[in-house]
Amino acid sequence: MNPLRVLVVDDEPLARTGLRELIRRDPELECLGDCGGGQAAIEAIERHKPDLVLLDVQMPEIDGFGVIRAIGPERMPPVIFVTAYEEFALDAFRVHALDYLVKPFSDAALAAALDRAKRFVRDGQLQQLAERLTGLVHQAPNPQHLSRITVRLGQRQQIVRVTDIDWIEAADYCAKLHVGATVHVVRVSLGALERLLDPTSFVRVHRSAIINVDRLKEIESDSSGDGTIVLADGTKVRLARSRRAAVDRLLGRAF
Amino acid sequence: MALIAAMATTRHHYQMVDSSLHGDFLTWRHAMSQEVPHWLFWALAIPFVYLLVDQLARRRRGWVPAVLAHVAFATATIALATAFHAVWFSKSFGDAVMGSASASLFSYGAILGAVLAYYYAQRSVERDVELAGAKLRALRAQLRPHFMFNALNSVAMLVRGGRGPEAVEMIARVSNLLRDSLDDDDRAEVSLEEEVSLARRYLAIEEVRFADRLEVRVELTAEARAVRVPRLILQPVVENAVRHGIGARAAAGHLEITARTTPDELIVVVRDDGPGPSPTQRPNGVGLKNTRERLRTAYGAGARLTLEHAPEGGGVATLVLPLRLEHRS
Numbered sequence A: 001m002n003p004l005r006v007l008v009v010d011d012e013p014l015a016r017t018g019l020r021e022l023i024r025r026d027p028e029l030e031c032l033g034d035c036g037g038g039q040a041a042i043e044a045i046e047r048h049k050p051d052l053v054l055l056d057v058q059m060p061e062i063d064g065f066g067v068i069r070a071i072g073p074e075r076m077p078p079v080i081f082v083t084a085y086e087e088f089a090l091d092a093f094r095v096h097a098l099d100y101l102v103k104p105f106s107d108a109a110l111a112a113a114l115d116r117a118k119r120f121v122r123d124g125q126l127q128q129l130a131e132r133l134t135g136l137v138h139q140a141p142n143p144q145h146l147s148r149i150t151v152r153l154g155q156r157q158q159i160v161r162v163t164d165i166d167w168i169e170a171a172d173y174c175a176k177l178h179v180g181a182t183v184h185v186v187r188v189s190l191g192a193l194e195r196l197l198d199p200t201s202f203v204r205v206h207r208s209a210i211i212n213v214d215r216l217k218e219i220e221s222d223s224s225g226d227g228t229i230v231l232a233d234g235t236k237v238r239l240a241r242s243r244r245a246a247v248d249r250l251l252g253r254a255f
Numbered sequence B: 001m002a003l004i005a006a007m008a009t010t011r012h013h014y015q016m017v018d019s020s021l022h023g024d025f026l027t028w029r030h031a032m033s034q035e036v037p038h039w040l041f042w043a044l045a046i047p048f049v050y051l052l053v054d055q056l057a058r059r060r061r062g063w064v065p066a067v068l069a070h071v072a073f074a075t076a077t078i079a080l081a082t083a084f085h086a087v088w089f090s091k092s093f094g095d096a097v098m099g100s101a102s103a104s105l106f107s108y109g110a111i112l113g114a115v116l117a118y119y120y121a122q123r124s125v126e127r128d129v130e131l132a133g134a135k136l137r138a139l140r141a142q143l144r145p146h147f148m149f150n151a152l153n154s155v156a157m158l159v160r161g162g163r164g165p166e167a168v169e170m171i172a173r174v175s176n177l178l179r180d181s182l183d184d185d186d187r188a189e190v191s192l193e194e195e196v197s198l199a200r201r202y203l204a205i206e207e208v209r210f211a212d213r214l215e216v217r218v219e220l221t222a223e224a225r226a227v228r229v230p231r232l233i234l235q236p237v238v239e240n241a242v243r244h245g246i247g248a249r250a251a252a253g254h255l256e257i258t259a260r261t262t263p264d265e266l267i268v269v270v271r272d273d274g275p276g277p278s279p280t281q282r283p284n285g286v287g288l289k290n291t292r293e294r295l296r297t298a299y300g301a302g303a304r305l306t307l308e309h310a311p312e313g314g315g316v317a318t319l320v321l322p323l324r325l326e327h328r329s
Helices: A013-024 A038-048 A064-071 A087-095 A107-123 A126-139 A190-196 A241-254 B002-020 B028-059 B063-088 B093-143 B145-160 B164-183 B192-209 B222-226 B235-248 B285-302
Strands: A004-009 A029-035 A052-056 A079-083 A100-102 A148-153 A156-161 A167-171 A174-179 A182-186 A202-206 A209-212 A216-221 A227-231 A236-239 B189-191 B214-220 B228-230 B253-261 B265-272 B304-309 B315-322
Touching: A004 A013, A004 A038, A004 A107, A013 A029, A013 A052, A013 A107, A013 B145, A029 A038, A038 A052, A038 A064, A052 A064, A052 A107, A064 A079, A064 A126, A064 A190, A079 A087, A079 A107, A087 A100, A087 A126, A100 A107, A148 A182, A167 A190, A190 A202, A190 A209, A202 A236, A202 A241, A209 A236, A227 A241, A236 A241, B028 B063, B028 B093, B063 B093, B093 B145, B145 B164, B145 B192, B164 B192, B189 B192, B192 B214, B192 B222, B192 B228, B192 B235, B192 B253, B214 B222, B222 B253, B228 B285, B235 B253, B235 B265, B235 B285, B235 B315, B285 B304, B285 B315
Parallel strands: A004 A029, A004 A052, A052 A079, A079 A100, B214 B253
Antiparallel strands: A148 A156, A167 A174, A167 A209, A174 A182, A202 A209, A216 A227, A227 A236, B189 B228, B253 B265, B265 B315, B304 B315
16 A cells, blocks of 8 residues: 655644654655645645645644635645644534644654544545535634735745735646736645635636736726726736626625 | 511511501411511512612612612602502501501612622622633733643654753743743833843744744843833734744744833834734734733833834834833933
């Protein structure tokens, strides 16, 4: 049997290296890597589709719940939540029968959680998991919308504020953030970004584009029902007929 | 309570019944048949008196309306009691007034006294419970369970990694911080220099947790060092900078604490090179809300705490405290 591929997500380096070491000792598991934040976790899950994720709940910007929201409960791999002290989270995990570890955890507690996860994955009870995660995401108190995105510039990291983004374009499994004349590529799917961004400011206008509503200048309609959105800087983005209603709804509220 | 009122009424009534019977042989049974209706009436009145007391207490309109309300309510109730008495014992209303009005007045007074005593005793217990709850919440916030459990997790991970000496060091640092929290006294003041060293104890733990991601620089002028400040006023500001500044970025972060004085103010600046305060960050978190409250208590409107984006990136927290007379040059 192939070992289960595990992803470790925690914002503390010491916690990450510790978990990786514990996973390495188990021959039935293989550590795919570790992520220090929610955005990196989304990238890694979309790219590598791990069999199991050890997910820290409290992280800056995109927390554990945000990661699940972005990936979507139905596509999320089995997850063991790891948390220090979030009373809300613990209650929610119990209610939805999701597995969790409280920090600091004993070797035995980790082993037991990993054993349950292995059985779960081998038995293929993924549908059931999706339902539980959906329940969890719905219960989470008013989710924080994404406010900043980390982009790579060579070796450096740079922060892009979402309010500075004009529009976002899908490119394979990545997204291109158009910020003025600059284009940043992030390795997060357009769908994940759509689920994280504030839906009153950003709207999907067709399968491969999201626009910042503040930049919208005009909408040109054509006879087929599709249309073209013109942004403040003159950029034209196609508007799909199926997205028309959503855009109108948002504009009705915005103006 | 009903018993007290009823017994008092009985005693009083007993003599009247006695004298009005003109030598008839008085049995307990007879006395009960005369008295029980009266007690029952007043027992039924108790919940209404309680409601009146409760409503008056909630509306807080002072004692004059309260007295008027009680006089009105007592008059109405006693009139009703007298009418009841007249009907029950088939007397004329005039006789009933003679026979029962004073007893009714006495009953009302007794019930009111007992209800008031009970009501305020209960309220005082409720207040104590509320106060204890608030104290407990404050204490819990002070112990920062999230931070503590994460620190203990770091210890566990160090032990698992065979890094014994570092684990012991971490235990000592966590213990020091815990001791500082337990010593906390809202009224206590320390010099800014001591306050900064308290903040450093906290930073010493974060340095382990975030490995090599945290670099700290402190620069205080000689005058600023000596200024007395409320104890643990700075630490939440530093914590905020670490959590939302350094903690929010993957690369190494720098934290800078500087302080100087003007002729009448102490200005402490905590600067980080993280992404700056997030627009979605809850209105400065619980930690800073408490800090602002403490500042208001200690200095009134003279002190302020602001958080903003630095023009060159990162977050800047500025704490401005008015200098007390003894510090002014």
